[in-house]
Amino acid sequence: MKDPGMKNGNVSVLLKNVSPDDTGTYECEVITRSNNRRKRDLGDEREFVSSVHLTVSEGPENVEPWVGRPKSGQAALRAGPGFLSLLLLLLLVVGFFRLFSITCF
Secondary structure, eight states, X not given: OOSGGGTTOOOOOOOOSOOGGGOEEEEEEEEXXXXXXXXXXXXXXXXXXXXXXXXXXXXXXXXXXXXXXXXXXXXXXXXXXXXXXXXXXXXXXXXXXXXXXXXXX
């Protein structure tokens, strides 16, 4: 593979704007060629790697697609209340001990 980031052969594909017409079985093949061959040489070796069956159904309209990671603002909204609750609890515990502690001189 020419891209150094793909030295282990791992790839992923992100499909956008799919429709029910795209439903079907998709195959992954690896094409190997020696360096002295032309790109469209018919002597290239093809090796079947895997296949996946994709089913696309109609979904609700006007919905933002979710790709796997929440946007940074969404993550902050999820983490914010928990963090604030923990901080408030910590302040209450520290305040309680400072208020009711006995000081010795």
